[in-house]
Amino acid sequence: MRTIDWVDGAIELVDQTRLPDECVTVRITTVDELIGAIRRLAVRGAPALGVAGALGVVLAGGDHDAIARLRAARPTAVNLGWGVDQAAAWLAQGREAVLATALRIRDEDIAACVAMGERGADLLAPAETTGRLRIMTICNTGALAAVERGTALGVVQTLHERGRLAEVLALETRPLLQGARLTCWELGRMGARHRLVTDGAGPYLLAGGGIDAVLIGADRIAANGDTANKIGSYALALGAARAGVPFFVVAPETTIDFATPSGEHIEIEDRGPEEVVTVRGVRVAPEGTGAVNPAFDVTPHDLITAIITDKRVIRP
Numbered sequence: 538m539r540t541i542d543w544v545d546g547a548i549e550l551v552d553q554t555r556l557p558d559e560c561v562t563v564r565i566t567t568v569d570e571l572i573g574a575i576r577r578l579a580v581r582g583a584p585a586l587g588v589a590g591a592l593g594v595v596l597a598g599g600d601h602d603a604i605a606r607l608r609a610a611r612p613t614a615v616n617l618g619w620g621v622d623q624a625a626a627w628l629a630q631g632r633e634a635v636l637a638t639a640l641r642i643r644d645e646d647i648a649a650c651v652a653m654g655e656r657g658a659d660l661l662a663p664a665e666t667t668g669r670l671r672i673m674t675i676c677n678t679g680a681l682a683a684v685e686r687g688t689a690l691g692v693v694q695t696l697h698e699r700g701r702l703a704e705v706l707a708l709e710t711r712p713l714l715q716g717a718r719l720t721c722w723e724l725g726r727m728g729a730r731h732r733l734v735t736d737g738a739g740p741y742l743l744a745g746g747g748i749d750a751v752l753i754g755a756d757r758i759a760a761n762g763d764t765a766n767k768i769g770s771y772a773l774a775l776g777a778a779r780a781g782v783p784f785f786v787v788a789p790e791t792t793i794d795f796a797t798p799s800g801e802h803i804e805i806e807d808r809g810p811e812e813v814v815t816v817r818g819v820r821v822a823p824e825g826t827g828a829v830n831p832a833f834d835v836t837p838h839d840l841i842t843a844i845i846t847d848k849r850v851i852r853p
């Protein structure tokens with residue numbers, strides 16, 4: 538199953554807002570539908586947003602205003618703008634050239650995720666060693682965040698396929714529960730042992746020992762290695778550093794943004810109070826309660842043991 542694809546002249550994508558209750562594919566035929574799907578996180582995760590951005594340019598035709606709005610639909614994941622720009626560079630050559638570029642980006646993402654999975658599994662569980670690993674992760678970095686396989690969860694999947702995975706502790710990832718809804722759904726389909734953990738329990742459990750590594754994805758990696766990822770990643774990095782647990786970022790090279798020198802220059806999406814004062818549509822705070830809702834945080838590079846990409850392992 539592909540999370541996002543081009544089928545018979547339109548984008549088809551898994552509507553992730555409906556998971557884990559039902560796995561439904563929606564057809565997207567206009568840029569405005571696509572922008573709506575991106576904003577409500579029907580399609581999400583940096584690599585999937587890159588493919589969505591590129592395919593969206595095919596839908597936009599030569600409408601430069603629509604392309605600009607698509608590019609700005611979510612600000613933090615660099616892959617969205619990157620995918621839009623890659624495809625838009627071919628507009629003068631015509632629709633077929635734009636589509637070919639978008640399909641190439643899709644195919645390259647599939648290959649990159651396989652490469653990251655292998656490189657990450659080789660690093661964490663070298664062939665000359667034995668034993669199974671306990672991994673902690675946050676948000677969803679699996680196939681649902683990319684096309685066919687994931688980034689950090691792609692490493693987990695490869696470890697599982699090699700018989701080297703003991704268990705995954707998945708943080709639930711408030712407010713939108715990507716860990717609970719999406720990561721646990723994917724791990725269940727893989728047949729990988731996993732348990733769900735509240736976000737606040739992460740650093741405490743790391744301090745208690747028995748966790749071999751933290752693996753996270755990335756929405757944007759600045760030139761100095763500072764990494765924007767789902768809110769809660771920074772707390773996990775601090776907890777991992779204190780506990781002496783290695784902390785890995787797994788992301789394709791396309792998530793590295795050399796134009797952004799360091800983390801303080803990364804725009805962090807604020808998604809407004811509604812998602813915080815409600816859980817899946819049910820209000821959990823008194824009427825009128827205000828809320829702060831940064832969707833991402835930035836982990837400074839010195840807290841990152843290594844960044845694993847489809848091409849290399851980058852250490853501080």
Ligand SMILES: CSC[C@@H](O)[C@@H](O)C(=O)COP(=O)(O)O
Nearest residue numbers: 581582583678682688754755767
């Ligand atoms: C392989 S996905 C990497 C990141 O995009 C992921 O960790 C993440 O933070 C996604 O956030 P989301 O708000 O669900 O799009």
